Amino acid sequence: MTRFPNWLYNEMIPPGVDYSNPAQVEIYDHNHRKFRNYQKGAEAIIECLGLGRDDAVVDMGAGTGAFALYAARHCRKVYAVDVSEAMLAYARQQATEMGLTNIEFCHGGFLTYEHRAELVEAMVSIGVLHHLPDFWKSVGLKRAADMLKPGGRLYLFDVVFPSSLLGNFGTCFDNWVQSMADKVGPEFGAEVETHIRDEYSTYDWIMEKFLRQAGLRIDSAEYADGFAATYICTKQTG
Numbered sequence: 001m002t003r004f005p006n007w008l009y010n011e012m013i014p015p016g017v018d019y020s021n022p023a024q025v026e027i028y029d030h031n032h033r034k035f036r037n038y039q040k041g042a043e044a045i046i047e048c049l050g051l052g053r054d055d056a057v058v059d060m061g062a063g064t065g066a067f068a069l070y071a072a073r074h075c076r077k078v079y080a081v082d083v084s085e086a087m088l089a090y091a092r093q094q095a096t097e098m099g100l101t102n103i104e105f106c107h108g109g110f111l112t113y114e115h116r117a118e119l120v121e122a123m124v125s126i127g128v129l130h131h132l133p134d135f136w137k138s139v140g141l142k143r144a145a146d147m148l149k150p151g152g153r154l155y156l157f158d159v160v161f162p163s164s165l166l167g168n169f170g171t172c173f174d175n176w177v178q179s180m181a182d183k184v185g186p187e188f189g190a191e192v193e194t195h196i197r198d199e200y201s202t203y204d205w206i207m208e209k210f211l212r213q214a215g216l217r218i219d220s221a222e223y224a225d226g227f228a229a230t231y232i233c234t235k236q237t238g
């Protein structure tokens with residue numbers, strides 16, 4: 001068993017929403033299915049990364065399998081990695097029900113997962129990096145780049161803050177909480193409050209800097225709906 005240094009950030013107990021609780025995992029999946037189409041989302045990512053039948057992909061922070069379960073139909077192998085055993089158990093159960101046999105479920109995270117198999121064509125990570133404080137985000141992204149083949153791609157989606165936020169963050173946060181409560185339900189509004197208060201979303205320019213520091217070229221950076229950032233990156237060679 002790998003021993004980690006005492007100074008390493010403990011990613012196994014993420015701040016904010018408790019994804020180690022099986023009841024919370026079910027609520028997560030139920031709520032997200034109200035405003036996401038997992039299959040369409042996964043297929044759009046597969047297409048934009050140019051992944052095919054021979055390719056392997058790591059889904060970092062796979063959660064209930066929103067990407068992994070649908071990517072498995074298009075790729076040779078999916079490594080679904082998560083720090084939450086409850087999330088992994090839920091996704092594994094779904095995979096069994098869907099008859100999928102090419103997903104490997106791995107307990108670990110951005111800072112602790114050891115990818116011992118071949119380097120992969122891509123990593124996808126959706127709504128995960130904000131669980132790490134800033135320095136550890138940069139470590140996580142460097143480790144992510146190290147799992148990619150030269151020329152491999154990273155698809156990173158996360159909640160980030162625009163540089164202009166400081167001038168009116170109170171109003172922007174209130175509007176965000178209200179819009180999510182209207183769309184999904186009041187308990188989801190409370191989750192957004194937890195995110196803002198306890199989790200570690202950072203500025204857009206910090207994220208871009210960390211991606212480049214990790215040796216990743218940013219092919220596109222899209223910012224939508226105030227706080228939703230999508231980065232598509234390529235691992236630089238040399």
Ligand SMILES: C[S@@+](CC[C@H](N)C(=O)[O-])C[C@H]1O[C@@H](n2cnc3c(N)ncnc32)[C@H](O)[C@@H]1O
Nearest residue numbers: 011019061062063066083084109110126127131
């Ligand atoms: C908001 S959920 C996103 C789940 C999934 N990616 C999706 O698209 O629905 C965040 C997930 O990240 C996991 N997580 C938190 N910190 C992590 C870390 N440092 N490394 C990997 N996974 C982490 C949580 O257990 C949870 O499953």
